[in-house]
Amino acid sequence: MKRQVVLTWEGKERALAAIEAPVEPLELEEEMSAAGDQPLAAPRRIIRGDALVVARALEREGLQGQVDLIYVDPPYASGLDYSHEERMEGSATGRIARSSAYRDRWEHGPASYLDMLMPRLAAMKALLKPTGSMWIQVDWRSSYLVRSLCDEIFGRERFLNEIVWRRAPNLGRQARSGQFGRTLDTLIVYGAGAKARLVPPDRLVPIPRRAARRDALSGRWFTLAPRGDYTDASVARLEAEGRIHRTASGNVSIKYWLDEDATGTLCRRQPVDTLWLDIPPLRHVVSEERTGYPTQKPRALLERVIAAASPPGGLIVDLFAGSGTTASAALRLGRGFIVGDQSPVAIATMRRRLLREAPASLRVERCGARHEPAQAALEIRASEGDRMVVTLLCRPGTEPIAWAVSLEASPGAPFRIDWHAERGTGRRPTELCLTAVLPRSPSVRARVYFVDGHVAVIDPPGPSLVTPFATKPKTEPTFVVEAGT
Numbered sequence: 001m002k003r004q005v006v007l008t009w010e011g012k013e014r015a016l017a018a019i020e021a022p023v024e025p026l027e028l029e030e031e032m033s034a035a036g037d038q039p040l041a042a043p044r045r046i047i048r049g050d051a052l053v054v055a056r057a058l059e060r061e062g063l064q065g066q067v068d069l070i071y072v073d074p075p076y077a078s079g080l081d082y083s084h085e086e087r088m089e090g091s092a093t094g095r096i097a098r099s100s101a102y103r104d105r106w107e108h109g110p111a112s113y114l115d116m117l118m119p120r121l122a123a124m125k126a127l128l129k130p131t132g133s134m135w136i137q138v139d140w141r142s143s144y145l146v147r148s149l150c151d152e153i154f155g156r157e158r159f160l161n162e163i164v165w166r167r168a169p170n171l172g173r174q175a176r177s178g179q180f181g182r183t184l185d186t187l188i189v190y191g192a193g194a195k196a197r198l199v200p201p202d203r204l205v206p207i208p209r210r211a212a213r214r215d216a217l218s219g220r221w222f223t224l225a226p227r228g229d230y231t232d233a234s235v236a237r238l239e240a241e242g243r244i245h246r247t248a249s250g251n252v253s254i255k256y257w258l259d260e261d262a263t264g265t266l267c268r269r270q271p272v273d274t275l276w277l278d279i280p281p282l283r284h285v286v287s288e289e290r291t292g293y294p295t296q297k298p299r300a301l302l303e304r305v306i307a308a309a310s311p312p313g314g315l316i317v318d319l320f321a322g323s324g325t326t327a328s329a330a331l332r333l334g335r336g337f338i339v340g341d342q343s344p345v346a347i348a349t350m351r352r353r354l355l356r357e358a359p360a361s362l363r364v365e366r367c368g369a370r371h372e373p374a375q376a377a378l379e380i381r382a383s384e385g386d387r388m389v390v391t392l393l394c395r396p397g398t399e400p401i402a403w404a405v406s407l408e409a410s411p412g413a414p415f416r417i418d419w420h421a422e423r424g425t426g427r428r429p430t431e432l433c434l435t436a437v438l439p440r441s442p443s444v445r446a447r448v449y450f451v452d453g454h455v456a457v458i459d460p461p462g463p464s465l466v467t468p469f470a471t472k473p474k475t476e477p478t479f480v481v482e483a484g485t
Helices: 012-020 051-063 110-125 143-154 232-240 299-309 325-332 344-357 462-471
Strands: 026-032 044-048 067-072 080-087 096-104 128-138 159-166 184-191 202-206 221-226 244-246 252-257 266-271 315-318 336-341 362-367 376-382 387-394 400-406 419-422 435-439 445-450 455-458 478-482
Touching: 012 051, 012 110, 026 051, 026 400, 044 325, 044 344, 051 110, 051 336, 051 362, 067 110, 067 299, 096 344, 110 128, 110 143, 128 143, 128 299, 143 159, 143 184, 232 244, 299 325, 315 325, 325 336, 325 344, 336 344, 344 362, 344 400, 344 419, 344 445, 376 445, 376 455, 387 400, 387 445, 419 435
Parallel strands: 044 336, 044 362, 067 128, 067 315, 315 336
Antiparallel strands: 026 362, 080 096, 128 184, 159 184, 202 266, 221 252, 244 252, 376 387, 376 478, 387 435, 400 419, 400 445, 445 455
């Protein structure tokens, strides 16, 4: 009988008990739908809330055993506070607004960190299909703890891979610090069941054309490698495929076909292994991809993870979602996603990003969390025909980054987005549009997101706007509707 190895620390019993905490309800805050009231074939959901309560709410909703891939990028026990940076002017040297994104400090060191992480990983594991997998990204500070923790939660036999990703080059102060540069992150991968499998992709490795030969029959380019330990039967099979090269003296070599990339460069297809050096760090991606959220990961990294660990149309969950890179990658690869975070700055960041990248449909929900209210107002003026002009008014010194308008007749109904706008990103971000021209409506509701994560909810009694529009006065009346809480 095998003896199990478990990780023990003071307070572990309380951490285990947290898994059984009361389940909070999921509440819809706003929704944009491309097809009226028809539900999406693949979910696109943002949920504000702690990963533990959101995972348990999703389980109660019926998602137990329904998720193909869970990606987790938790705090790393760094002992630091992280700030979100938003470029507010159209210059690389312009004004930057900073706001607190999240804290990564733990009062009792590793014990407090494990108190946080263990119940959340256990609750998320319940959502996985038997063929699904969980990927946890950490660095040198916590990788040894997380590996031991996952051996206990999943079972040591469910370990699939440990992948090392070079997140940055070894430059500057860290290269002269008297030790080897800490430039790596670790992806720890566990399967939910015995049938969990990954599909590692290939990558193209450039080959100098002078090192290649051209096959006379097929016209394809190839390189040669020694026969090695291929058996005679294998050589016969490869020869039938046209992959054997024989010299005049009778020596046998194996042909490896080459492909051309988009630039016409000859490349060898090479399976990706557990050392990922070919994904550029975030500093080298296009500026439009960078959100200013701390510890954001490049989309190419998540695209590789999702492609290797989920089928087309599969469901991806990330409850430490930060800037929303997992959702962005899932969109590009045709997967559904449920992403969440307890940081209001993270929710504002990923909501704006996803509405910009996939404006057709999105749901924003909350679970056991409330937004900090902010102040804003709407100025509503009658316009020509059956139109009205809605202008957003904010207090001086506040920094709105996105807002949306709903023309839903009932203020108590879920907020359905009929119009939205967000600030641009990149080195020269576009300013937030503060005016919308919309069909006249007896109700105008709005939600305004600020750079610090505060939200203004403007939900007035609609009928008060009906009479002036119905009488069509010669002068345009102005209404100012203040935000509620």
